[in-house]
Amino acid sequence: MKNVLFTLAFTMISTFTFAQEKTYQLSSHILDVSKGLPAAGxxxxxxxxxxxxxxxxxxxxKITDTNGRITDFLSNEKANSxxxxxxxxxxxxxxxxxxxSFYPFIEVVFEIKDAKHYHVPITLSAFGYATYRGN
Structure with missing residues (x-):
């Protein structure tokens, strides 16, 4: 009986924890190709x-983390088209x-058309950059 109660409690806590986890539709990443490293900060x-x-x-x-990433743009709690x-x-x-650097800033314009996840990374150097739809 004790094991059944423990399993039930663990399942309820796990389900509640995961149900409360917030998800996001948009992320980005910057890789400095001149260094071969993520662009943090x-x-x-x-x-x-x-x-x-x-x-x-x-x-x-937001500011990129030590891995050059921002993972939490646009909460999935609403439509973001x-x-x-x-x-x-x-x-x-x-x-x-x-x-x-030749570029004081870089602007990337894109369209969200559905509820899928969109990842917009850039590869960067002081005199060039590239972008693409990632996953």
């Missing part, structure tokens, strides 16, 4: 485009290493 701003007004609205701004822009503020990232 880069501020990334997320904005959404209002088609009717032809204006951008602030959504969120629309046109978005990520602005990567890379100037300070290069300045801290006394590297001159």
């Amino acid at each position: 880069v501020s990334i701003k997320l904005e959404q485009y209002n088609i009717g007004k032809k204006t951008w609205s602030f959504v969120d701004e 629309g046109i978005y822009k990520l602005t990567y503020f890379v100037n300070d990232y290069f300045k801290k290493d006394k590297i001159e």
Whole structure:
């Protein structure tokens, strides 16, 4: 009986814990290809485009972690369809290493059309970058 109660309690706690876990629809990652390392400490701003007004609205701004990642843009708690822009503020990232960069910031515009996860990474160097739809 004791084992049954323990198993039941563990199952209830595990289910409650996982049910409370928040998920996100959008993530990003920066890899500095000139170093072969993630770009940590880069501020990334997320904005959404209002088609009717032809204006951008602030959504969120975060800083990349030690792995060059931001994993928690756009909570899955609501529909997030629309046109978005990520602005990567890379100037300070290069300045801290006394590297001159051609790009003070990089803007990537994309459209979310469904409830799937969207990953928008960039590969970066002081004089070039590339982006793609990741997973």
